[in-house]
Amino acid sequence: MVLQKNLNSSTMIFELINHKIKNNQKLFALLIDPDHHNKESLKGLINKANQAQVDLIFIGGSLLNCSIDPSIQFIKKHTSIPVILFPGSLLQLSSKADGILLLSLISGRNPDFLIGNHVTAATYLQKSNLEILPTGYMLIEGGKTTSVEYMSNTKPIPSDKPDIAVATALAGEMLGLKLIYLEAGSGAKSSLTTQMISQVKNNITIPLIAGGGIKSPGDIQRIVSAGADIVVSGTAMEQDPEILHSLVRATHQKE
Numbered sequence: 099m100v101l102q103k104n105l106n107s108s109t110m111i112f113e114l115i116n117h118k119i120k121n122n123q124k125l126f127a128l129l130i131d132p133d134h135h136n137k138e139s140l141k142g143l144i145n146k147a148n149q150a151q152v153d154l155i156f157i158g159g160s161l162l163n164c165s166i167d168p169s170i171q172f173i174k175k176h177t178s179i180p181v182i183l184f185p186g187s188l189l190q191l192s193s194k195a196d197g198i199l200l201l202s203l204i205s206g207r208n209p210d211f212l213i214g215n216h217v218t219a220a221t222y223l224q225k226s227n228l229e230i231l232p233t234g235y236m237l238i239e240g241g242k243t244t245s246v247e248y249m250s251n252t253k254p255i256p257s258d259k260p261d262i263a264v265a266t267a268l269a270g271e272m273l274g275l276k277l278i279y280l281e282a283g284s285g286a287k288s289s290l291t292t293q294m295i296s297q298v299k300n301n302i303t304i305p306l307i308a309g310g311g312i313k314s315p316g317d318i319q320r321i322v323s324a325g326a327d328i329v330v331s332g333t334a335m336e337q338d339p340e341i342l343h344s345l346v347r348a349t350h351q352k353e
């Protein structure tokens with residue numbers, strides 16, 4: 099008798115991440131907020147992502163003006179880069195993507211973002227073919243109030259308290275989360291500190307994602323050298339899509 103319906107069994111994205119890490123490679127994730135694009139700009143950005151050899155595409159945002167499905171279908175039509183939901187809210191679920199960062203906002207104490215929304219979404223996710231990537235999402239102070247801080251109604255971890263970040267990331271790993279995501283917030287004034295990244299990295303064994311306010315090859319070099327396995331950048335390409343190539347190159351460059 100089958101007592102348990104199979105949870106989504108695909109592990110393709112997770113294997114890709116781990117394979118790269120094992121080979122000492124870093125990954126670049128391009129964050130696309132569909133609200134900030136029309137078809138033409140999206141097509142241009144996807145072409146650039148293909149040429150630059152972006153590793154992953156994250157899709158999501160704080161608000162949503164329209165259904166996310168058409169944007170994902172459009173992106174998937176033009177690239178084979180894995181498309182992963184990075185949902186700002188339950189409105190951003192879509193079975194058209196390849197996977198989902200199932201974010202638990204472990205730096206905060208808002209039950210909706212720790213477990214509540216997950217309960218609401220669980221049956222939908224079970225029926226979808228999305229690869230589930232359970233992620234400990236940690237908001238770190240980035241020099242200004244960011245959308246995620248405001249929308250999630252949670253306090254970020256102070257940027258000069260790496261010990262709190264380490265303990266939070268450790269707790270996330272001990273709870274069985276598969277990735278840790280340090281987030282300074284989209285458009286953060288200051289990106290994550292080297293000290294915070296390296297201390298978290300030195301204390302966990304699961305892959306580390308870093309994002310928020312990363313906009314130059316120099317930022318990327320600093321962040322990957324500090325120990326991030328995956329760097330995420332979005333706003334920089336909205337301001338100047340041409341910069342994508344140099345950001346990906348800096349990520350892939352061997353130290």
Ligand code: 1GP
Pocket residue numbers: 129281282283284285286308309310311312330331332333334
């Ligand atoms: C991903 O939210 C960030 O972690 C994206 O930040 O838009 O500042 O690149 P930027």
